[in-house]
Amino acid sequence: MKRFSRRRGRVEAGAKGFHAFAFRVLGGRVSWLEAQLTGLDDALRKAGMRITLRAYVSLMVLLSFLAATTTFVSSYFILDLFIKVLTQKILLSFGFSLIVWVVVFYASYIYPKGVASTRRRYMEVELPFVVSHMAVLAAAGITPERIFKSLADLNIKAISDEARNIIRDVELFGYDVLEAISRAAKRSPSSGFAEVLRGVVSTSSAGGDLKRYLLTEARRFMRLKRIEIRRSITSLSVVSEVYIGGAVIGPLILILMLSMMSLVGAAVFGLSLELIMMIVVYVLTPAILVIMLILMDAFMVKV
Numbered sequence: 001m002k003r004f005s006r007r008r009g010r011v012e013a014g015a016k017g018f019h020a021f022a023f024r025v026l027g028g029r030v031s032w033l034e035a036q037l038t039g040l041d042d043a044l045r046k047a048g049m050r051i052t053l054r055a056y057v058s059l060m061v062l063l064s065f066l067a068a069t070t071t072f073v074s075s076y077f078i079l080d081l082f083i084k085v086l087t088q089k090i091l092l093s094f095g096f097s098l099i100v101w102v103v104v105f106y107a108s109y110i111y112p113k114g115v116a117s118t119r120r121r122y123m124e125v126e127l128p129f130v131v132s133h134m135a136v137l138a139a140a141g142i143t144p145e146r147i148f149k150s151l152a153d154l155n156i157k158a159i160s161d162e163a164r165n166i167i168r169d170v171e172l173f174g175y176d177v178l179e180a181i182s183r184a185a186k187r188s189p190s191s192g193f194a195e196v197l198r199g200v201v202s203t204s205s206a207g208g209d210l211k212r213y214l215l216t217e218a219r220r221f222m223r224l225k226r227i228e229i230r231r232s233i234t235s236l237s238v239v240s241e242v243y244i245g246g247a248v249i250g251p252l253i254l255i256l257m258l259s260m261m262s263l264v265g266a267a268v269f270g271l272s273l274e275l276i277m278m279i280v281v282y283v284l285t286p287a288i289l290v291i292m293l294i295l296m297d298a299f300m301v302k303v
Helices: 002-014 018-029 040-047 053-079 086-139 144-153 159-171 177-187 191-205 210-262 273-302
Strands: none
Touching (some): 018 053, 040 053, 040 086, 040 177, 053 086, 086 159, 144 159, 144 177, 177 191, 210 273
16 A cells, blocks of 8 residues: 555656646645545545545645735735835735635635536436436447446546546456446446446346346436426526516616606715616626526536
């Protein structure tokens, strides 16, 4: 195990890229931090990111340091235009840099989880069709290894990557095909795909009927897919109604009311009505549209 760790460290140090530079600079100084970042190693595997935990932690620390240093220097020169007291400039610049350090470090920490979540959604979208494809191949007497070779050639997001990793483990690292599938199930971000992989392993190991198992799973996933589509359609109809009310009718009525109030020279909280109308048109309405687009994209990814 120690030999493998040393070899992995040499390979990481010989790699190219900014993360390799971060590993060479900080790799031996961040080992204590790895144990504190619980779940990060698992998130990196599920995200499919080809980087070791220590190299990624080194990258997190280096990016945070560079962002904080840049913020401190830029804040100091900007504050120098408004504040002449040296102590205040240093304290404010340090405060800004500390906030940026925390934000960048936390964003780097949750980034692999976001990538894993995206891969999970793509897997679950294609899963019913992928399992159906696997069932057809199994019905033709194709072995599990050739089934996953076929999946690797389909270029399906996330699933084809996992299939390529299985073939890599078999052909390059010498794993048994069932052991390689078990390893893929452990690093899969989708619980449904992991369940299928474990089912393939257990069915093949017990000498069961792989075709019948995959056909049963394909029907089950298709049934769940129909239910999910109906739910998504209902949710999209609600979002469309909110969009019409909040992004079309609402701002229009508000602009008309403000225009009528401006005829009598009224003001709201000391702000001129012209300024409020500009805020509605250039800030509020675009913000509502962006929120609607995000909601629609979230629902569409599921189907």
